[in-house]
Amino acid sequence: MEIRELQYFVAVAEELHFGKAAERLDIAQPALSRSIAQLERRLDVTLLERTSRKVALTEAGGVLLAEARSILSAVAAAERRTQEAAQKSPRVVLAVKTGTAGDLLAKVLDAYRAEPDAAEVELLLCEAHQHQRLLLSGQADVALLHLPFDPADGLDTEVLFTERQVAVLPTSHPLAGRAQVRSAEVAGLPDLPMARWSRPDGSYPDGPGPEVHNLGQIFQLIALGRATVVVPESAAVDLRRDLVTVPVVDAAPVTTVIAWPAQSRQRAVADLVRVATRV
Structure with missing residues (x-):
């Protein structure tokens, strides 16, 4: 062929x-x-x-x-x-989901920048589920994924950390003052339907909640009283003042990993992975 x-x-x-x-x-x-x-x-x-x-x-x-x-x-x-191998200055393209991993990302980039042979790191902000395609197509060299939500077939990964999930609610909502909630309580709110994230194939699950693509979009909808969402705790670190997070005690933990194509042999990628796991 x-x-x-x-x-x-x-x-x-x-x-x-x-x-x-x-x-x-x-x-x-x-x-x-x-x-x-x-x-x-x-x-x-x-x-x-x-x-x-x-x-x-x-x-x-x-x-x-x-x-x-x-x-x-x-x-x-x-x-x-x-083509990049022939360039005098190596470059690494790091794909990150818009609005996530801010604190971790800053620490990793600062630590990697201090490496003696550090390459230039170009950030590629993307939407949910795009990382795998960007890596396998060569548009990105390395990415931060959140398992089990992001597909990782065909990729090598190293675990960075695991965290709990939280519900994001308007500060005025009755559940906003709770120390914790359960998944069924959040999913059953008649006034705040769960936002619907796209699947890897681009389709959306059925439901009354709005279709969303990134955290900035969903946070605005929550502030307007149109939806709610359950996300990894780190995704809500820099939350706007009119929103609050409440731990969801029975939600599955989320693991953040750094991923790269299985066939990658780039020294700069290996160095960035080593620094990320150390940080």
Whole structure:
């Protein structure tokens, strides 16, 4: 299989429409159709079921889509890291979820900066569940993840710390003065529905709460009395004055890890990981 064929197949598999995929790739639709048909003949399998109304992935097509994404991500990562290896000044891209790990991040960066051969660290702020894709595609070299919420397949990790979870509430709410609450109490609030975070595939669970992408957004909604959320305690360190946190005693603990692609051989990444685990 050729890289170009995989790129074409991924476009069709994601769009499930040959016309839209051709526009995305900036090629003619007949050429795209011929390329997919040639790929199916070479593999001797049907990758896409085509009718006059829709295009659907077969089971074999679903397998190839996952594999092709992984291959294309690895190729992109190899290109970027090879180019960076030729630069005189090494650089490490660290992906961090917006609004999280502020205190830890500052300590890690300060400690790493003091290393004799420290590389330049570029921060890449991202939304929930984006870290894995950024690492595997080569857009980031290392990331801070929160387990079990962030996917970590294909990544190596080192544990930094484990913490409890807290509910974030308006200071005026009846539960705001409690020493602790239980998950069922927070989830059952009729006036403050639980905010809904996106899943790794971009979809949202069903529920009455608003769809959210980052902590800044959810904190504003909570202050307006529109939602509540349960988050790791460190995510609410710099909380605005009109909000308060209450420990959720039966919520599963959250473990913060530093993660990097399993195939990474960058000395700067290894040094940053070593410093982070020490801090």
